[in-house]
Amino acid sequence: MDFSNRxxxxxxxSIINLIENQNxxxxxxxGHYESSTIGExxxxxxxxxxxxxxxxS
Known part of the structure; x- marks a missing residue:
C-alpha cells in the first residue's frame, strides 16, 4: 500500500495520541517480541x- 507522506x-x-491517552x-x-506495558x-x-x-510540528 502506498501512503503519501501527509x-x-x-x-x-494518531498512534501517538492513542498511546499518550492510555494508563x-x-x-x-x-505480536512480536515479548509483552510490554504502555509505560515501557x-x-x-x-x-x-x-x-x-x-x-x-
Missing amino acids: RFKLIKK ENIRIHP EKRNNSFYNEWKSIRK
Whole structure:
C-alpha cells in the first residue's frame, strides 16, 4: 500500500495520541517480541520517541 507522506504523518500522530491517552500500566502484546506495558514503550521504543516529535510540528 502506498501512503503519501501527509497520510503517513497523520497515522503516526494518531498512534501517538492513542498511546499518550492510555494508563502506563496497561499490558500490551504486540505480536512480536515479548509483552510490554504502555509505560515501557514510552520509555524504550525508538519509533515512539521519534514519532512523538511529529506532534509538535
